[in-house]
Amino acid sequence: MIMVLAGTKDGRIIAESLYEKGLPVLATTVTEYGRRLFKPGIDIRTGPLDKDTLRRVIAENNVDTVIDATHPFARDISETAIKVCGECKIEYLRYERKKAKEFYTDIIHVKDFDQTITVLEKYQHIFLTIGSKNLDRFAAVNCLPCV
Incomplete structure (x- = not known):
């Protein structure tokens, strides 16, 4: 399973593109509004992710790759994801937009x-x-x- 830490249009596009290619995707967003922006069919987890919650969601969904497409200023979740991915020994990828x-x-x-x-x-x-x-x-x- 690929987890896309979304919350931006870029994150939505990445998650939807992976889904359309037939890959198993779990997208995350902090708000219900963010959830409503996704196309139907994609698994979405809504709510904040602290270290313990992220670790649990990764384990429960058999996530082997995390794509961090969060807002550039969302440092807390990015730092948390880097730590948790390291502890869980799974792939962490960061999507960077152009400056x-x-x-x-x-x-x-x-x-x-x-x-x-x-x-x-x-x-x-x-x-x-x-x-x-x-x-x-x-x-x-x-x-x-x-x-």
Whole structure:
């Protein structure tokens, strides 16, 4: 069984492509919304995966390969998957998307969320690609008023 740690469009495409080729696939997503985006027929596990849960899901589903196609900022699950795959002696593969800087030239790079909040206060319109885990930190950001 191939487990695809999804949660992104890329993860969905990978899982669906493997399924369409007739390979046994178990896709994972944290939210029910993520589950609803998959095509019918694919086995999907919904909910967060800590170390013990991931180990149990791997064992129960006879997983021999994990493809990590999670969001680039989803470090916790990626680190957990690397550890668990090593302990279970199964294959771990990481899907990496192209970096945004290859497509856009006017991106502002920051080192952490605190610096991001400071920088954002100078702008009217912001576009965050951080996922939902830390979104609440940005709800109170005072951006310039729209004119």
